[in-house]
Amino acid sequence: MELLQLGVRAADPRAAVDRALPDLADGGKGWHIVAVGKAARAMTQAALAHLPGAPALVITNRGNDMPLAGATVLRAGHPQPDQDGLSAARQLEEFLSAIGPDDRVLALISGGGSAMLPAPVEGLDLADLQAVNAALLSSGADITRTNLVRQSLDRLKGGGWLRLTPAPVAALILSDVPDDDLRVVASGPTVAPIGTPALARQAMQQLGIWDGLPVRVHDALDRAEVTRDTPAARNILVGSNGISLQAMLDAGGQDGGAALTGDVEECALTLLHAVQDAPIGVPLVFGGETTVRLTGKGMGGRNQELALRFARHARDLPGNWCFAAMGTDGRDGPGDAAGGIVGHRTLSALRDDGIDLDDVLRRNDATPALRAVGGLIMTGPSGTNVADLAVFVRYA
Template sequence: MTIATRRAQARALFDAGVAAADPVAATTRALVQSPVPATLIIAVGKAARGMAQAAMAACPNVPCLIVTNDENAAPLAGAQVMAAGHPVPDERGARAADMVIAALEGVGAGDHVLVLVSGGGSALLPAPVQGVSLADKAAMNNLLLASGADIMQMNLVRQQLSRLKGGGLLRIAAPASVTALILSDVMGDDLRAVASGPTAAPLGTKAQACNILQSFDIWEKCPRSVRDHLSGVDTATDIPRADNHLIGANPISLRAMAALVPDAHVIADPIEGDVAAAARVICDAAAPGITLWGGETTVHLRGTGRGGRNQELALRIALEARARGWTAGWVCLQGGTDGRDGPTDAAGGLVDSGTLGRIDNVAALLANNDSYAALEQAGDLLITGATGTNVADLGVLIRP
């Protein structure tokens, strides 16, 4: 089998994983199994438009507000589609959040709100608490993204700075009934963390948020308004009840990939943590044949380059393979299921045994967090375009 054939096979497996998280199909199945008498539909996240399309077919003539990222913000008849900034919140997201809050404040005891939640919703729907500006919240997002904190830690902090996150949406919608269909991009599928849990209890307290920021040595870099708010007294954590349903997740997509190659080795535990350590874990597990995994790693930003966790992980796997003296002919794909890795147009990287030979000074590029430039030089960027879904990251390694 040639490298070109293996690269095509890796891409086909990744595409199967993305297809298994199709938001239209997942939402349709959920509403067929458990119909919802919706009087208002709120959809937020990278998969919001697809989920809303299915919900509107099941609940015709119901008002629908959609907040999603630019790549997925195509018009949808009968719905109001709003694009917002991701991964850093912007004014468009703040205006969209105001419109969502106004719609929720207009429902009553006889109403039923159908909330469609997917990854990315945390940044897309910023509604800062009183005293914290949008600029301060955007600054916090940048600090968190560069800190090396994992998604649970970041979302715990974000919840404490938002009127909608950590069950805030439920408080605003009360006393209306709320059903949420959730497409998870979080390892372990803790619904409190997906889009920072608008229909779930908060992950923690202000004090815990302070501890996280201090542990990553960014507390003093936080805006004063944020430090003042997090240093205050915690509010009650009780929230109204919601009927939450998980309809798509990383393990589901991983199983769909594995179904295509029954003899593949599937890494059981999600691949998480620092990308350098993650590369070693993957290569330790990868015997000859096909190895599959899912997860969501972190990158500690030290340089000024462009890239993302998937691009950097792909390069670090190439470095590990070379250090281990692997036989020529191996191929590895590492990609984000949303089609966008960091602030770039790439989903990740598709590398092989010849990748490093096509890059000038890969060590310097990685030291500057410039994985995009390195993979672009090698011709190994994974470009998929926006997929309309988001269930974290998937990986494929094929060894002869």
């Protein structure tokens, strides 16, 4: 847990902005700040210290939406877009549209922004975006395909912010996606789109969700522009999962030789193979982001489910061991848990409590099972988001 918290601290959005902004601010005149994502408030707080008096609009999720002097802070839904987010998107459009060509925009972007700013294209409404989002979340789609689809149905994604203002835009980006593809973080509001509407349609067909979506969604993709001009912006990566992993390595962790990626079941097997020969007392560290294909309606999250699936496969792993996985934002799925922690006694503890692990996993109901055996990681919102971190350690 100390290593995991160290990784979270390495993604401190205030420090990331403090490192990047002095060379960018250039005296601080004419700047307007617009921020979105789970780290939006913390990034804005740091930016205002360098740009006092700059108008600032912040859109973030519940738990990170405390008032901030000098800024307007708006709450928006996550992981499902909601009416608050729709209202925030309209206010953001008004904010950017009022900025003149002689001013400058500082965009502060972090993970979670895709769901927080729903701005449906012509012919769609919030309910349509919610239907698409729910289908994507339950399909097991990775974040790149998910945000490819979102970009094709939304005015603000895939460079949408740049098309609203004639002012030059500089963006500081805290990445929560694999390989730090800036087109994917928060669906790339200051970056060119990931792909075309045709590729988005193909992705939904491959995921098996196309036929179940409203006809209006099909029609909107048919009307969508194949290419949209994206004005230039200065996009700067200021924090990432890799930076957090490096901090954990510097503190005595060892590279686990695998990534948290793909479906949680496949990832659990990959991690089990990676830890077979782990030395006693040397923590192995991992980072990334997995996906879950929902087959039930239980309460849980990808890290909690990964922890339980790992425990199930590690039943024959010799010796004493512990494995923990958590989201750096302090939220794993729709509940309040950050992740899960399991060990060599977890399976017997579940059996003693009469909990059928296979049934738990079928229902995607990891939270109650982990709570019953003391395996929930509860941190509260961290104010940052650079995907997920995990640690395995074998001990005597």
